[in-house]
Amino acid sequence: MTLQLHNTLTKKTEVFAPKSDNTVKLYTCGPTVYDYLHVGNWSAYIYWDTLVRTLIANDFSVDRVMNITDVGHLVSDADDGEDKLEKGARREGKTAWDVATFYGNDFITGMKRLNLIAPEHITKATEYIPQQLDLVRKLKEKGFTYQIDDGIYFDTAKFPTYADFAGLDLDAQQAGARVALNEQKRHAADFALWKFTPAGEKRDMEWETPAELVEDGRWKMEDGERRANSHLPDSNSQPMGFPGWHLECSAMAMSILGNTLDIHTGGIDHIPVHHTNEIAQSEAASGVTFSNYWLHNNHLKVEGTKISKSLSNGYTLDTLEKRGYSPLDYRLFVLQSHYRSESNFTFENLTGAKNRRHNWRNIAALRHQTHDTLTDDSQKEISLRAAPQALLEALNDDLNTPRALTIIDQAFAEFDGVSITDIHQSGLGQLLEQIDKLLGLALIESTPDITDGQKQLVVQRQRAREDKNWTESDRIRDELAKNGITIRDTVHGPIWEYI
RNA sequence: GGCGCGUUGACGGAACGGUUACGUAGAGGUCUGCAAAACCUUGUAAAUGGGUUCGACUCCCAUACGUGCCUCCA
Numbered sequence: 226m227t228l229q230l231h232n233t234l235t236k237k238t239e240v241f242a243p244k245s246d247n248t249v250k251l252y253t254c255g256p257t258v259y260d261y262l263h264v265g266n267w268s269a270y271i272y273w274d275t276l277v278r279t280l281i282a283n284d285f286s287v288d289r290v291m292n293i294t295d296v297g298h299l300v301s302d303a304d305d306g307e308d309k310l311e312k313g314a315r316r317e318g319k320t321a322w323d324v325a326t327f328y329g330n331d332f333i334t335g336m337k338r339l340n341l342i343a344p345e346h347i348t349k350a351t352e353y354i355p356q357q358l359d360l361v362r363k364l365k366e367k368g369f370t371y372q373i374d375d376g377i378y379f380d381t382a383k384f385p386t387y388a389d390f391a392g393l394d395l396d397a398q399q400a401g402a403r404v405a406l407n408e409q410k411r412h413a414a415d416f417a418l419w420k421f422t423p424a425g426e427k428r429d430m431e432w433e434t435p436a437e438l439v440e441d442g443r444w445k446m447e448d449g450e451r452r453a454n455s456h457l458p459d460s461n462s463q464p465m466g467f468p469g470w471h472l473e474c475s476a477m478a479m480s481i482l483g484n485t486l487d488i489h490t491g492g493i494d495h496i497p498v499h500h501t502n503e504i505a506q507s508e509a510a511s512g513v514t515f516s517n518y519w520l521h522n523n524h525l526k527v528e529g530t531k532i533s534k535s536l537s538n539g540y541t542l543d544t545l546e547k548r549g550y551s552p553l554d555y556r557l558f559v560l561q562s563h564y565r566s567e568s569n570f571t572f573e574n575l576t577g578a579k580n581r582r583h584n585w586r587n588i589a590a591l592r593h594q595t596h597d598t599l600t601d602d603s604q605k606e607i608s609l610r611a612a613p614q615a616l617l618e619a620l621n622d623d624l625n626t627p628r629a630l631t632i633i634d635q636a637f638a639e640f641d642g643v644s645i646t647d648i649h650q651s652g653l654g655q656l657l658e659q660i661d662k663l664l665g666l667a668l669i670e671s672t673p674d675i676t677d678g679q680k681q682l683v684v685q686r687q688r689a690r691e692d693k694n695w696t697e698s699d700r701i702r703d704e705l706a707k708n709g710i711t712i713r714d715t716v717h718g719p720i721w722e723y724i
Numbered sequence: 725g726g727c728g729c730g731u732u733g734a735c736g737g738a739a740c741g742g743u744u745a746c747g748u749a750g751a752g753g754u755c756u757g758c759a760a761a762a763c764c765u766u767g768u769a770a771a772u773g774g775g776u777u778c779g780a781c782u783c784c785c786a787u788a789c790g791u792g793c794c795u796c797c798a
Binding site: 523 | 727728729730734735736737738739745746747748749755756757758759760761762790791792793794795796797798
């Protein structure tokens with residue numbers, strides 16, 4: 226089965242093929258780094274990591290850009306539209322630059338903890354200001370922009386297919402809007418490409434607005450005074466400004482990957498605004514399709530409700546670890562749900578995933594305790610041998626991770642009650658490699674062999690048991706337990722496991 | 725107010741117009757030096773009400789509940 230993906234653009238599940246050659250140009254909307262990422266944020270990156278791994282397993286090479294939004298993303302419910310980074314800086318008594326660096330680094334570290342493959346390009350919005358200004362320039366030249374007091378806006382009416390991607394009914398939305406619109410905007414859906422720093426303010430992050438982008442006379446008043454209610458600064462200075470949030474993704478994606486991407490991924494919440502705007506500004510500038518496939522992950526709820534600051538339910542990786550869960554336990558938890566389904570996080574559910582991973586690790590440890598059997602061409606272990614391919618097929622079916630986990634359970638179930646000498650070492654090893662390759666669970670890395678000394682103890686304990694020297698055998702068992710090893714006594718002999 | 729999505733057993737969660745999903749947890753039993761594991765058995769899931777069909781968890785309609793978006797929010 227070839228790879229099929231559900232494409233938001235066509236609303237269908239389609240066979241995937243990159244536009245040209247074998248390289249997949251992939252763009253993933255990254256985080257805004259004004260705070261720690263919570264479990265909901267991470268779930269998206271786990272799903273897109275699975276996409277990358279599936280592409281690689283299908284012999285594609287992947288050229289991937291992920292942005293880090295470190296400027297321009299405005300907070301909600303604020304008519305003055307404060308920048309999240311600037312707000313975070315005030316909260317912590319730092320500059321916006323410090324805040325962005327701190328949480329940006331935490332994001333990179335978190336990716337490693339979750340065993341996520343690093344994108345080829347991780348780009349910060351602040352490092353692509355010239356490219357973003359170029360895009361504004363191009364849009365202005367083509368007549369897609371207009372300027373009002375607080376910035377340069379994209380005129381959605383000039384882009385007739387604006388509402389198509391999300392299936393929006395713009396008139397109905399405008400009629401039912403809850404918040405007063407910016408009176409100067411021509412349409413409610415118009416969005417800022419470039420915002421001017423409000424008059425009298427000094428932002429941590431701001432750049433000079435190139436003169437040719439600013440409509441003449443808008444900020445230079447004849448009498449030298451700035452216009453009433455204007456955000457523009459005094460007459461003699463060039464207006465300072467910063468990019469609108471949507472602009473960065475288009476600018477970075479196109480300047481690195483070219484005008485047309487193969488796949489663009491992001492959260493389901495981005496469909497009506499952010500991705501709609503990306504498409505509009507990108508295609509207006511380039512004249513070609515921005516991305517051939519769009520993939521969207523559904524949201525994770527926590528204890529049945531939306532993750533929100535006020536509920537303090539946005540658990541971080543650190544919170545999970547303090548409660549005794551590895552990031553990989555969380556990774557397995559996320560994979561239990563399909564990326565397009567809404568899922569629910571509870572610690573009870575996370576415990577289920579943790580126990581499942583623990584059981585899997587002990588299956589993985591069997592490879593240290595068995596050997597290739599000479600007569601391995603028996604009828605046994607049929608699904609063990611078929612499992613690596615079945616696993617890939619499950620993921621090729623629109624990243625069906627829940628089915629992939631079932632396949633693993635069924636393959637592992639063949640070891641139940643089987644003599645350890647009947648387990649085919651290389652067959653098990655190949656399956657483990659495939660699991661780690663596709664699902665990033667690090668089963669091999671997290672299951673080291675025990676030491677020679679510990680192996681000796683296992684043998685000694687077995688001898689003591691055969692001599693019915695229970696005191697000695699229990700003593701050895703306790704000693705092993707101190708090192709995190711336990712023994713299962715089976716009819717076929719002892720098997721060690723991690724506690 | 726407008727537009728959309730969802731509702732599967734204790735919990736999580738798939739597939740499928742007719743066959744045990746699977747996992748985690750629970751109960752009973754077998755086995756066992758003890759323990760653990762393993763093995764066997766077990767609970768009679770599809771929000772509610774209609775409809776289509778030989779047959780629906782699966783298709784259609786309605787209701788209830790939950791939830792998302794409509795702002796430069798995400």
